[in-house]
Amino acid sequence: MTYRLFIIILLFFLSTNAQEKIKKDVKKTKPKLVVGIVVDQMRYDYLTRFYNRFSEGGFKRMIRDGFSCNNHHIDYIPTTTAPGHASIFTGTTPQNHGIIGNSWYDKISKQKVYCVEDNTVSPVGTSSSAGRMSPIKLKITTIADQNRLHTQMRGKTISIALKDRGAILSGGHTANAAYWFRGKGQGGWISSSYYMTKLPKWVVDFNESNLIDSYFRDWDTLYEIDSYTASGNDNTKFERGFKGQEKAMFPYDLLRLKEFNGQYDIIKHTPYGNSLTVDFAIEAITKEKLGKSNDTDFLTISFSSTDYIGHNFGANSKEVEDTYLRLDQDIKRLLMTLDKKVGENQYTVFLTSDHGATQVPQYLKSVKIPAGYFKEASVHLNMKYYINSLYQDNEIIQNISNNQVFLNYELINNKNLKIEEIQNKITNHLLTLKSIDKVYTRSQLENMNYTYGTVALLQNGFHQKRSGDVLYTLSPSIIAYSRTGSSHGSGYTYDSHVPLLFYGNGISQGATKIKTTVSDIAPTISALLGISNPNGVTGNIINEVVD
Template sequence: MKRLSNKLNFFVLLSILCNYSIAQTPEENPKLIVGIVVDQMRYDYISRYWSKYSDGGFKRLFNEGFSTSNGYFNYAPTKTGPGHASIYTGTTPAYHGIVANEYYSRDEQKEVYCADDENENTIGADTQDGKMSPRRLMATTWTDELKLATNQQSKIISISMKNRGAVFPAGHLADGAFWLDDSTGNWISSSFYMDKLPQWVAEENEGKRRIDEFAAMKWETLLPMDAYTESISDDNNYEKLFPGEKTSTFPHDLKKIIKAAKKNKFGYVKKSPYGNTLTTELALKAIEVENLGRNSSTDALLLSYSSTDKIGHMFAPASIEVEDTYLRLDLELKELFETLDKKIGMENVVIFLTADHGGSHNPQYLKDLKLPSDFYDEEAILAEVENELSKTYGAGKWIVYGGVSEIYLNRPLIKQKGLQLIEVQTKVADLMLSHSCFRDVLIGENLRLNEYQKGYTALYDNSYNVRNSPDVIGVFAGNYYDKHSKKGTGHSTAFTYDTHIPIMMMGWKIPHKVSDQKVYITDIAPTICSFLHINPPSACYYNPIQGILK
């Protein structure tokens, strides 16, 4: 009886071990990380268009995975270059150095573009748009750390309409970063990453290209016009015009628009939902040809949907164009997720979706609704500052770069005249505060020498980089825009319409959880690293999202 009991115990134990083994599949690490950044996606686009979304896109992310209603940026200004850099480095511009899309480099004493690199060449076209690299990025990305941890065995592919939307997620060690060239319509890359395009990308630039098909199409609404109840009238006074158009109403005839455009003609395809379609199609091809998620090490596919931003800038959040773009993007996501289900299995994939910044409503639209909004004259304010500095300290060009929200002073001139930098910065701030459009004016020396913990000052403090940040930062009193920018919209402030964004994760071992916990976009990178059991990026001082796997 004792032997029988031992045998039964053995088989029970064996059964438990077998079941445990089954419970551990898929393997400990996910096979593929899919990072999705939706350019200029406000958090409220999830709820605003909820009733119109399919079950397989945004709703699937929300219903199956982790999401928080309290996802925010922890720095300002909020722009595309810093946004992508911060998501993938897990740190703020104070540490990674990408303080804006364009900024003044004190080391180089000139205006620079965040991703430009004159030492590199365009791969895939005879243009300048491929002369890019992440060399200005002062930190590693989680994609770099994945490459280091797997001895370069992981495959990392990054795709976007914008060069900066592809370069910063790709980091320094990616196998490929690809973006669309405005003038030729080709998919291109940089010699930083490769000597020639892989065949599967090169063939997209040959023969009758998909972009040529889209360039000949009309952008018409996906649904009947009267179904867009979440948006204002199509015929309104708040939207920009495409070249050749007399009104901003549907349909938008891309063939006529491109014919009327003077340059960068294929850039207008990016300003339609078809730019997102091109991104998705190349992503699906990358999954198939590069065998992503089916290799020996964890791979990464990084997507930045840029058309949402370009359309947002032209038409603003209340427009039918923006709503139509998100309804179409929802279907793009549905197709992507279904492909991952079939090719890899969602239990082997981690997907995260977030945004690089939000966006404000059109200022005139808000003003017409009697909400706090108005316009200022940037040219006049800057001229006043120049004149007053010349009167006080002597003639000279005192401002070398920037607008009223980011003024870079002529530091060599300040030194030459024997002045203290903080004195001149304070003088400029006092001059600017005489204008009612400013709630506050911050100076660089205060941000450098002090640490701020609350409110908008903390956000600007998190962004202040001693080499690249401005000397004087104008903080607006409300939704203020330059008087020459009355149509469409923009972003960059520390206000919630620019900082409140979705943060969602799905797949692998991530259970369904709807949370209101505060999560910053800099928490995404350490979370991914914790999933993969690898080091966080070099300048990452933030923590993984708590409780996401419980």
């Protein structure tokens, strides 16, 4: 054998071994199941404020044995539920995926549309229009879609949330099933004909069991209320509470209060809504045999009750503290189930939030921090009067919603008026108002490329076809909301800084303070799975996360 031939054979042998090693490594690191968890309205500081009271098996387990991105932000405005879920799973912002709000003004139909409404589909599991929902308005693919495509549609996707938009926008276009909760007098998990013609037997059995009704019980604190030192007083003027109970104070008799608070809907407004979501998710893992095939499956879970409770009681309430202590127990229960049903180190979990929340402005004012309320209706009316006084036509402004002004292009063109001039007049008028911080026009957002600051966040949330012609932001801690409870939607850190935790198969152990954004989640999971990114990705792989 010549020396040259020996070298060729040796290189071939080494190359073959290297290829086999790569194949084994990919097989080794690829999880059987990816679980994407979104905790609706979870501020980052809820992890640190309540950390000492968490169990070892919930949030602490994910932080201790997984990877935590401690400087994680939402990089667009508005920070609301639908854009949040869409951005997490598509790896980009509303500028590309098109979900610019929970609802928005549609310039073609000239009416308000809901982010997941679809009148071409039929309700499944209910006779209510609450079942006429689909992802039809989501313009691009999600990571779950890409996994389905990569596995030739063999890998399953099951998506679950109390809110329809939380389930639908997470699962994407190709989900095997998305389930959301119908409250009112029904009390059951439903879907639409977009996914199926009828509910699977296991879902029907779950709905007909007495488990859901078992949550009509007292909601009292998990531990002694005096030990809840990470939140404010129980009796304050900053909380709304439930109809039928004079004060927003523990305990809450849900069996008695359900009559005054939408029957089964009251469960959604308590920590038991999160527990019910985990109950249903565990049943889905079992009955759908998730993580049992040779292809990776996806399970997306959105915990909606945290948002309902934050809106009701506020970020500094004992109700919020109790909710997160109970959610920690539910996450522990979910992880233990995954250990048993899928196998330890055989699954990967990521946990994040769609947005944070401001402290109640009334509370902030009581401790001398600037805050307040935006009188939306009167400001909008005044703006219309102003434009009418300039142009003698009260139809020039077609709609004002979601902090956006929509102009009547047809009328403006017919009157030979200048659109940019009108945009600038509105901008100058809005900037005279104390509660408004910044205003930008369509012309600015279309013709400039902004890389930092509020205007960059607005541009990331600006969809050329769906967004308005003038966009404004409110001053810090100013909200258009009731005087009790918390809200969100801004680009300030209390709304944008949220947790991001990775845990399980293929995930490094550690943490980073390097800034990450919501768009980085999907490409990171794509890299872990070795699949294509969603087709509109603008984020980057968080290299430290992937083992």
